[in-house]
Amino acid sequence: MIVKIQQTLRNARFIGEMAFKGIEREIRSRLSPPRSEVASNPVVSHQDQEMVSEPFDGYGLLTAAQIIEQSKTWTAERKASVTVYESATRNRRSVLQALS
16 A cells, blocks of 8 residues: 555656646746747847847747737837847747738
């Protein structure tokens, strides 16, 4: 009986660790652009990319669809700052097209 409880605990710990690692990976991928997208933007140097800050708090957590939806109510000034940031970092065509 004790062996079965110990095995169940090991399984639960393993599942919890795997779930945590998956969530951690997801958060990291949302907070930093994939290297392939950063490298594919020939207009902005790596040094310039590091100098550009988020246009507003929480921007890095938004999906492209969320940005596109929210941009409908933004001022021209905010759209311009998001365009500069997006061009220097993720460079997502759908976002840039919605902002133009």
